[in-house]
Amino acid sequence: MSVNLTSAIKEICKFCGNDRTRMMDIVRAVQQQFGQVSDEAMNYIAKCVNCHRVEVESVVSFYVFLSKKQKGGVVIRLCNDVVDKMSGSEVVAEAFEKELGIKFGQTTPDGKITLEYAPCIGMCDQSPAALFNDEIITYLSTDKVKEVVADIKKHYDPSKLKHRLGDGHNADELVHSCVHNNIRNKGRVIFAEFKPEAGLKNALAMSSVEVINEVKNARLRGRGGAGFPTGMKWQFTRGAAGEKKYIICNADEGEPGTFKDRVLLTERADMLFEGMTIGGYAIGADEGILYLRGEYAYLRKFLEKVLADRRSRNLLGKDILGKKGFNFDVRIQMGAGAYICGEETSLISSCEGLRGDPKTRPPFPAQKGYLGKPTSVNNVETLCCVPRVLEMGAAWFVEVGSAGSPSTKLLSVSGDCKQPGVYEIPFGVKVSELLKMVGAEDAQALLIGGPSGQIVGSADFQRTICYDDLATGGAVVVFGPERDMVAVAADYMEFFVEESCGYCTPCRAGNVLLKKYLDKILTGCGEPEDLDILQKLGESVKITSRCGLGQTSPNPVLTTLKNFRKSYETKVKKTTNGMQPTFDIRKAVKGAETIAKRDSVIFVK
């Protein structure tokens, strides 16, 4: 074993306290330094942290940013999300292959650059986009690919790539990114002017029970999609047995088409950490974790600085703002490319240095969460609402919005619209109003809540966006009249096939089969009964899956089957000759014809 590798790993593990639960940090660091986590590396890590080698491998093999195989010093990951494809990522992909002289999944012969696809990287409003290690390059075109590939070949250092700077904190020297915020509509809660620390000061003047009651009175519900009442979650966590408790912010925004948390992390980091601090006070936690998706690593240094500033201002640390006995701090846990980690129990597994498998419920995180301690996991936007509730009061918070869904919601809007970006709108807005706002009046379909939400057509455009009608974690993707909704459903199913953790049967195998039937229909081999199979298979996956991923992954199929049935029906036809339309004799004998150097005489071309 190379001395270099062992000494580096020894140091990395030591830095992480030789703590097995810090496995994510350890393997990320090894990957970054060596471009792989090799067999040797896994053996040595296991030795350092006193676990089994196969346990290290179970983590390394789970996250797409980690790999056992050697990768280039620069890994280019082109986003292949549906929206990126709509804005031309396929041409961009060809350009990358041409400029680099390699195919996707390959590394250049000099070993310096690896080219891969990535699922939604949270840049749909400025797509096509790609990651160059941690750096993000947006609005890609064939010309831009030429430029950026020529640039990277000069220094092989993504941080030196030349690009324009984005707006707001994107231009901060610690972010130094070309990403744009595209804040299109500012509402009264999140993007309005607010008084920093006013909410925290008010909270600290109250008892923690009073803080929870205020949040309950504000009827604040989780903004990540599930809509669980935040006050209740905090109350359960506070009331759970045990001294040690945690609050975790879920910044693993991975739902295709969502990017509003990225904007919050960029422009409202202080507000977020204030919310976490109030949450920590409310539930009795002295530690918070920000779980940041690997794709947003470019924001890490900036967020660390915001945290450091807050520590120096006694907004974090001991006896915060003079409140005796209230100690609270936040650490950042980086993810490494796994959509499933947005699921709260997977996220906890990942924070514990494990594969991102969801945990069995019960017990719920509020009872037994991170390291077995009561834990509240809250979305970025939810936590950003908290300081405003405490600053302005619950009564103010509920003034706008609809009865069951008070206040405002951030929407990440992208796709076939004139004004993609982030919109803060009051709950209860009609879909048609939103479409007008974003410049998409000719929309054929709308994906609300990301692929795990639903795809609706014009019949539903008079419905409202709120928890009681069209619920959404924030992703809104617009599809113009030209789009084939069956193809869209198939693309989203491919995403779920890639992102299923594989723990339970229906999600692991069912999604693969759903995709297969969609492909069958899209290649013109579908028959009417396939629609019935799709429906039944989709329902089985939905009903029997273990976690939210599988329970919602058939939605692109089930909701398009319902709302765009015609599109399916025009693609399928009944076969009458008893033959299977999927069987292709030409394809089946092609290999043998090549090997035997003769053509079939039974099935003449």
Added chain:
Amino acid sequence: MSKPKVATASLAGCFGCHMSVLDIDERILKLIELVDFDKSPVDDIKEFTGRCAVGLIEGGCANEENVRVLQDFRRHCDVLISVGDCATMGGIPAMRNNIPLKECLDEAYLNGPTVYNPSGIIPNDKEIPLCLDKVYPCHEVVKIDYHMPGCPPSADTIWQTLVALLTNKPVDLPYELIKYD
């Protein structure tokens, strides 16, 4: 009134399922009362003489000739049944399904530990049907009406299924008769 006709074929199979048909023992006399055999190795009729009520297929499709026969059966039979695991899921021949065809041929004719082939030639006469890229279960090539699992399906399974079909009763096999081995 003429009796309904039954046709049978063994594609990429071992003829074990046909042996199992013969295992119905003395009931074969009753079967002869119920049906006539058309194209089948049982009576050595090579090509269909007319339309058949039931076609029994043993084996999956490993080569183009299997496909031709199977499609011919589909055209001539009202009810087509996959008999045995090879017809149903490819069976042992389908073990090659995740290995490229070239590798399979090389192993079989050149590299295998028991191969004696000094000429180093892989048989390639134009009379030899071309292999398919993989072994297809029958229902992936044509529409199949019933599956009779087993390796082979027992004589009782075959008997009960046939009798039910020929007497217009539902094919409803008891627990003991659904077996995959």
Added chain:
Amino acid sequence: MSDQITFTIDGVEVKGKPGQTILEAADAAGIYIPRLCFMKDLIPHGSCRVCTVFINGRPQAACTQPITEGAIVENDTAELKEHRKNIIDMLFVEGNHFCMFCEKSGNCELQAMAYRLGISAPKYPYLFPKRDVDATHPDILIDRNRCILCGRCVEASRDVDKKTIFEFVGRGADKKVAVNANADLKDTDFKATDKAADVCPVGCIIKKRVGFAIPVGQRKYDTKPIGSDIEAGKK
């Protein structure tokens, strides 16, 4: 607090103890809820989803869900039978299950479940994945073609044998059971006497030189459906 909890399964009143799962209480009452990954004395894995039941209208895995007073559980319904068949079909097509030469045939829980549910052939297309076989160990063979990722070997080795020979690697359709070595099972301290060598519901982890020891007709599921033993205890 009462030390007895009363609820119903398909309208039949069942009594259980606090902390019991639906599946445990049902077993004790002689009501069989179909299951694959569950094994007594191991932590319920909840991965196969065959034991999905409706509890007060919500689908839940019976093997992980604790009983609650007054709960209305639906188990033996046409709808759930369809879902269970679909799951079994998925397991058959996502792996390579060659029952005709598998030593486990007749004693295999996956096969037995398919028999019990009356499946003559899976309705989905076979995926014929490439899976590897590890025959390096002197006494044990791993044939991953047959693996259904139930987690029994992982748990038994970790929790009972205290060895952690097995762990899952990869994700999604590429998820598989790996061994605690750079390459093969022979490089681990796995023993044929380990608990983990005896828990596989299918023929994935099997002992060498056993072969087809029990004649056809006398194997566990040849004549009696899986679950018959539990149903025989019906009160």
